[in-house]
Amino acid sequence: MLTVLHICSAHVLKAVAQSIGRRTADKGLKEFATFAFARLQNATSMTTALHIFRSLCTVLIGKHNSNAVLIHLKAMKDFIKECRIPDMEEGDKLGDSPLTQEEDDEERRNAHTIVGRSPFTYEFRKVMEEVQGELEKEEVETPQDENPYFCPGIVDVLFDNYLGIFPLWSGLLLGNLKRYATDTEEDTFGQSKTRDTNCHVERWFGIVKHSILKKQRRLRPATFIRKMYGSLQGRYREHIMAHHLSEQLLLKTLLPKDISQSKEGWAKRDGAKPRTSSSKYYTTPDILPVPKRAKLTLNTGEDIQSSTDVENSSNPTSKGSKPATEVDALWTCKPTEVVVAVVRHAEEKHNFTLRHREFQSLRPDELIIGEVMECYIRGILNLKDNAGRLYLLDHYTMGVILHGTREQIARQELKKVTFDLYDGAIGFVNIRNVHWKFVYLHALSNHIYVVDPLQGSNEVEDSRKAAYKFGEYFKMRRNRLGKEDWVSIKWQPGKITHTFQKDATSCGAFVMQMAKMTVKEFPKIPKTFHIKSSQHLRRDMAEEILRGSVSKDDFCSFCGIEDLPTTAVDAVWIQCETCGRWFHTQCLGMPAARIPKKNTPWYCVLCILTN
Template sequence: MESVIGEETISRAIKLRENFDEMIKEKEQRKQEKKKIPQQQSPHFYVDDRVLRFNARKPQRKGGKQEKSWLGPFTVTAIEGKSADIIDDKGVEFKKINIDLLKHYREDVPHVPHRIHSSKVQTRLSASSTVEENTALQGLSTSLIDADQDLTVQGESSTPLPAADQDLTVQGESSSPLPAADESTAQAVQSGVDIRNTSDRIHNSVQEAWSGKNCYVLLSKVGPYKIFYSDIERFCPGKELESEVINAYLTILVKEHNKCCEEEAFLVDSFAMTAIWNSKFQRIKWDPSRYKIILGVVNDHHHWFLVVIYPNERKTILLDSMGESKLKLRHCLERTRAFMRKKGMPVSRWRCETLPHPLQQDGTSCGVFALKFAEQVLAAKPMMFAAECSSVDVLRWEMATTLLRESDDISSLCHFCGEMEAHDDLTAETLWIACDRCGRWFHTTCVKNPPLDNDYVCTACI
């Protein structure tokens, strides 16, 4: 009798346990269903939407990693099934583009460090995109195009220009553009930058880019890095720099340093330096012991900062325009030691430190500060320089013009793809066409095969 009761009790307990397990399983399934997100669904687009188009040429070309992954922005003009017709801001149309190659475009919103609460900074950020500033930039562009305009200052009168682009003259004497590392930056902020002794075309291009021209025309090439209008536009006040211009400018700095110094410096591009910072060591084939200075700029969550390695001194310098915390210095030390150990360097008693330097006063100038820090390091100068917003605007102007002035020879390159040969040309002979206004040369296939017997005007001159 007792054994029968015991079996019934065990049976009921087993059933309760099974029911309880089923309830838990159903509950977990409902939770998972709520978390499920439909995968590989085509995005929804509508007419007049602003979109970006995937650069399909990038993965198909050697060295394509230096090109932009997305082109645009464009405006959707028509949609039919899986295809969409789009048009860029210059009126160039692209028909039957697969919507899987498109994504929604969102305007950049500058991020402001949480520690900055100054109303002056907020005013500066908002003022960078006001109509008044755009009008001033357009006015300056017009004055630059006029080649016969007298840019000298007579007495106390001067041509009204934006704070970062005024003419710096000394009573009848001309002065060259101030280098970014010059100690008289504060004076340049008050009276501007002299642009008389530099090519008008360079300054016209910068002003056009700053005024909103965004066309896919090559302006400069520094080593493997190609600079277009959109890249120069990123130097405009209130904009964040991108890796292309940062690596190109650092290439110029290191090249000039190695010309005049016996102890060479070595540049690690931002892609490789960021990988080192994240412990993703790449196969970089170089010997650190050959160089006195190894430097590179890291991108950490859209924030740029400089890392300088002295292999023979066994130390690393971290320069962050927002300040260096103890945690960040320790992280830098650990990553540097791990990387140098992998390269066969002794890492005992390795140290990581920083130097006194100014802090950025806005949320978009971290890239400019990183380049300025690198310039000061290579010149063996202190990190003290004017860091007000107007002074940073002067640095932006100087860096943008330097990229165009120190360009490699691009006269024999296509000003659309930056290459000698047209990779999409199926004929044995590459056909070229020149703009009848600016004289730039293009592959006919790159500019959609315009009639060779008609006048041709490139998108930069339209």
């Protein structure tokens, strides 16, 4: 007997989609990569998996539309549209597997993680190196168009978390494993099973929770048994009546008269199987997802972005300019309400919007405001916390929990947050509107750390008070919402050594760097925060915020929303001739009569003030 451990395909696909969402803000590219991963899930042999991965890797790491990129892009589109596993010429026998030809790799043998030592990581990485070599050979002197699918971060996500454990989430170890034997015929076992899921069990749990128990909690055992018994009896009666079975079954169980009645025929349906709510990524998409190149205006129907040569623009705030130059331009002009950055939260589908006036608080000798700090930390979590195990508490909620009244705390229930899904939480709290402190909850060790960048405070005592406050907060959530997450944790105060700020305004910068080091070390606890304050620190963080933002082509720079307003039928997009930012005409209060005609330049308020 052989026991096969397999991860639920639906959960893996959901986690991959969320991880990809942290690496790209392009919905089309995210959908395309997720569809491709679903085809990789369906692979039942390493030969097939490496073939699919070669095409996917070529498309994602090729910077330009070379011949190889276009060929493999067509192959990937065929895989997705046909919703099938490609037929390989090579056999699927164990003797033909690429793993049996594995070379000695010193780096793999000396790796410290399961993923790093995995032979599957070795095989997939070897394919990627071959692809990189092929793409380098195809570099030609003539300029080529940029590849809109270019996103090597997606490949990094797959290597960091999934490719090393490929058999656990693919069809490699599902079905009849005798197909790998060398002494069997080719088609003896037919088509192999490609994936497995526990969604049926979870669906039953959902029925129990919502339909039977009606979301009631903390029931007595006798009440629970009565409700379950009554529901099962009703379902049993409904089944008998729906299938026109004998009414005597309602009174007593009949013994089977022959062997045919003992079969579970009731679980089989005649005719076509009804369509279920399975994931769309395992089916053929109606429209093949593609990356978003540019927006189209509704009044002209033409690509306005193509008429703006951002690469040849001499203005320092153009789209093709370096972030440092853009930082200088945003810092020196008068403050406006233009949105300069939008950082997305993949899981909560929530955007962190940062306006120009707020962004300027990153300038030297100014106190950084909380919105800037949250936007920066969210970007760091998107980049470093691939597993999504750290929760970011906003500074208002953190302040209410630590310093608010019972009535104020009761209004910050966080109903939609399940803390048991996380291994820790980070945030910061404002002290008298002039100072920031870093707060770190490490649920794995039951410790809370309150770190003060300013020298002289008793951090252990602050951590002890925070431990008591959070303990009371989670009890409040249990009493009001019935949520048991983190209630049983007995929080203990902790202390992390660190350097101190040298001036009166660097506390925000120190907190942002503490959060960055915490995310980088997680799940380990940093032994110390060594922060070297310099004149370039704030500029570097400003650049990181701009790099972590979604493209300026993806949101309105006035309201920060991607879609057009639904309240006005005549609302259209308009683009600044200089910086390339897009705006809703309704947000600008611009009537249809004032919308510039085609090829007529228009400039936003930010560029007008800059120039």
